[in-house]
Amino acid sequence: MLCGLSLALSVTLTLALRAPVAAGENVTLMAQEALAANVLELAGQVFVWAKSAAFVPFTAIPLMVSGAAGPLVAVLLLAIGVPDAHNAGRKAAGAGAAQQAVITPALVLLTIFFTLLSLSSAGIGNFGVVALMSGYAATYSTANLALTAYLGASAVGVLAGGFLADHTRRHGQVAAACFAANAAIVLMIALINLPHLLLTATMTLAGFLGGVIAPSRDMMVRNAAPPGAAGRAFGIVSTGFNVGGIISPLLFGWIMDQNQPHLVFGASAVFMVGTVLLVLATERTGHGNKSSLR
Numbered sequence: 573m574l575c576g577l578s579l580a581l582s583v584t585l586t587l588a589l590r591a592p593v594a595a596g597e598n599v600t601l602m603a604q605e606a607l608a609a610n611v612l613e614l615a616g617q618v619f620v621w622a623k624s625a626a627f628v629p630f631t632a633i634p635l636m637v638s639g640a641a642g643p644l645v646a647v648l649l650l651a652i653g654v655p656d657a658h659n660a661g662r663k664a665a666g667a668g669a670a671q672q673a674v675i676t677p678a679l680v681l682l683t684i685f686f687t688l689l690s691l692s693s694a695g696i697g698n699f700g701v702v703a704l705m706s707g708y709a710a711t712y713s714t715a716n717l718a719l720t721a722y723l724g725a726s727a728v729g730v731l732a733g734g735f736l737a738d739h740t741r742r743h744g745q746v747a748a749a750c751f752a753a754n755a756a757i758v759l760m761i762a763l764i765n766l767p768h769l770l771l772t773a774t775m776t777l778a779g780f781l782g783g784v785i786a787p788s789r790d791m792m793v794r795n796a797a798p799p800g801a802a803g804r805a806f807g808i809v810s811t812g813f814n815v816g817g818i819i820s821p822l823l824f825g826w827i828m829d830q831n832q833p834h835l836v837f838g839a840s841a842v843f844m845v846g847t848v849l850l851v852l853a854t855e856r857t858g859h860g861n862k863s864s865l866r
Contacts, residue, residue, distance in 0.1 A: 678796040685850040690816025692843035699824045707833025722779035729783020743788035744855035754781040755844035762837035
């Protein structure tokens with residue numbers, strides 16, 4: 573028997589040492605039971621630890637902490653309770669409000685808008701590196717740096733877009749303006765072989781503008797949703813992301829098969845122009861629906 577496990581079980585010994593071990597010092601011992609074995613009538617893997625805290629591996633500490641975070645959050649949610657957003661929205665809209673159709677012309681346009689949005693971003697995000705390497709003579713590290721700058725600036729842009737969305741009600745105009753500027757930038761990348769440093773700066777600006785759009789985009793969906801149906805409205809328009817996710821690998825993969833890497837950015841710019849037109853159409857449709865309700 574070793575640590576309470578029979579010798580027939582598989583045993584792995586891991587010595588987490590950071591310095592030569594002298595006599596009497598504690599080391600880490602891990603005994604792992606095979607998947608087919610049972611301990612106390614429980615099937616699965618069993619880890620038995622006998623260790624000193626001074627010799628716990630650095631990589632094991634964040635792993636154990638992150639693994640415990642999920643159950644702790646679940647216990648806290650059960651203890652304090654989760655606010656009922658459905659009841660809050662129902663009270664705000666009024667209990668006696670009549671049930672309205674969720675699928676409206678504005679939401680249909682927004683679903684197409686989300687599809688074009690997915691297509692415009694997926695081409696750069698998924699095929700940008702290979703397009704830059706094959707069509708712009710960029711090295712692997714340069715292409716990855718440009719894409720990293722694009723994605724990182726997009727995250728910063730979301731934060732900036734949130735502050736902007738709090739200070740304006742013209743979310744459609746904000747989204748249209750950012751997409752128009754972004755389309756011009758991406759089209760410039762498609763037409764001109766920029767120096768690598770300027771290319772990275774241009775990709776950074778494009779990513780930032782793409783992130784600024786996100787909060788205004790969500791506010792457009794919220795404004796277009798019928799009272800008390802915001803959740804269903806978001807569910808409907810979000811299917812556009814799924815449709816775009818299906819089409820984009822086929823389309824941009826075909827473009828790369830034709831040895832046209834510049835068209836990866838050119839097609840993305842075309843989709844961005846389409847989103848501008850759809851945003852303006854959605855704004856007009858939304859205002860028309862509100863006027864008819866009045």
